[in-house]
Amino acid sequence: VRENGPAKPAPQAPRRRVTLTHPDRIYWPDEGITKEGLADYYAQVWPRIAPFIVGRPLALLRCPSGIDGQKFFQKHAWKGISKHIALVKDPKAKGEEPMVAINDLDGLMALVQSAVLEIHPWGSTVADWDRPDTITMDLDPGEGVAWDAVIAGAQEVRQRLTDAGLAAFVKTSGGKGLHVVAPLVPKADWPAVKTFAKELADAMAVDAPGAYVSTIAKAKRKGRILIDYLRNQRGMTAVAAYSTRARPGAAVSMPVAWEELDQIAPDYFTVINTPARLDALTRDPWEDFRPAAAPLQAKPAAKGRKR
Numbered sequence: 270v271r272e273n274g275p276a277k278p279a280p281q282a283p284r285r286r287v288t289l290t291h292p293d294r295i296y297w298p299d300e301g302i303t304k305e306g307l308a309d310y311y312a313q314v315w316p317r318i319a320p321f322i323v324g325r326p327l328a329l330l331r332c333p334s335g336i337d338g339q340k341f342f343q344k345h346a347w348k349g350i351s352k353h354i355a356l357v358k359d360p361k362a363k364g365e366e367p368m369v370a371i372n373d374l375d376g377l378m379a380l381v382q383s384a385v386l387e388i389h390p391w392g393s394t395v396a397d398w399d400r401p402d403t404i405t406m407d408l409d410p411g412e413g414v415a416w417d418a419v420i421a422g423a424q425e426v427r428q429r430l431t432d433a434g435l436a437a438f439v440k441t442s443g444g445k446g447l448h449v450v451a452p453l454v455p456k457a458d459w460p461a462v463k464t465f466a467k468e469l470a471d472a473m474a475v476d477a478p479g480a481y482v483s484t485i486a487k488a489k490r491k492g493r494i495l496i497d498y499l500r501n502q503r504g505m506t507a508v509a510a511y512s513t514r515a516r517p518g519a520a521v522s523m524p525v526a527w528e529e530l531d532q533i534a535p536d537y538f539t540v541i542n543t544p545a546r547l548d549a550l551t552r553d554p555w556e557d558f559r560p561a562a563a564p565l566q567a568k569p570a571a572k573g574r575k576r
């Protein structure tokens with residue numbers, strides 16, 4: 270940590286116990302962001318990112334030579350992995366390499382040391398692998414879709430989630446789209462959550478076929494938004510809130526208030542401007558994320574239901 274002037278004792282300054290080798294290694298060349306710069310970013314956002322990455326199976330995008338080098342999307346532990354990274358065993362996996370999880374800031378720093386530039390958690394925790402506590406609806410705008418239309422799509426997802434008794438929060442992806450995220454009380458299993466997400470996406474595509482698609486076929490995406498519900502499957506992941514992206518611009522996935530959407534872009538928040546944003550916030554737009562969790566309700570029969 271570099272500082273000018275007399276050192277102010279920060280009340281809970283996190284002590285780094287993980288050694289960073291090659292702290293000056295450049296990860297984002299255009300912004301000049303180094304491994305140490307990334308460590309500083311994550312130390313600052315630690316209290317905010319922790320609920321989204323601690324105690325969950327993680328898939329990790331490792332980029333040992335930075336964003337312009339080779340990238341490895343890893344779902345399993347690797348040789349020589351840090352002791353600060355927890356190895357966790359999927360109770361349903363047969364004979365696979367263990368998966369990885371982190372429990373504390375040292376774990377996050379170990380990820381930085383291992384050149385992890387993107388953190389992609391499961392929507393369930395290692396305490397309850399089979400009952401998700403998060404739904405992520407991923408909006409992927411095709412070529413030529415205006416930002417206003419992406420916002421409208423996110424609002425539509427929000428409305429449908431709300432109608433189903435769930436709370437909906439929104440974050441930038443740090444890439445091209447938005448993620449609408451609903452906290453769940455872990456109760457329904459993965460197949461039920463996937464079915465719910467698929468039905469939501471399919472209904473949007475049926476009601477407004479010119480605006481939305483719910484199947485990945487690339488040809489159908491031009492001018493439309495893919496409502497990618499497939500994040501909501503056992504073993505699938507979505508990028509974590511506050512995770513960096515291994516893309517030019519050093520964008521991060523940022524939780525925002527619904528009202529902010531028309532003032533920003535999906536890659537608006539970055540490693541560089543996030544500290545100032547967080548300092549300026551009077552209220553965390555996702556403050557109520559976990560308290561707002563509700564169980565996924567079994568769908569009421571539409572017609573002819575016995576009373």
Ligand code: ATP
Binds near residue numbers: 328408446506507535
């Ligand atoms: P964008 O807004 O640009 O779409 P995104 O994070 O939503 O950003 P997607 O391509 O829509 O990107 O989603 C990809 C998701 O799939 C990632 O969030 C990640 O969790 C998962 N994933 C699966 N395999 C890979 C891979 N090989 N590399 C990167 N992500 C992968």
Ligand code: MN
Binds near residue numbers: 408446497
């Ligand atoms: Mn996406």
Ligand code: MN
Binds near residue numbers: 407409497
């Ligand atoms: Mn997607």
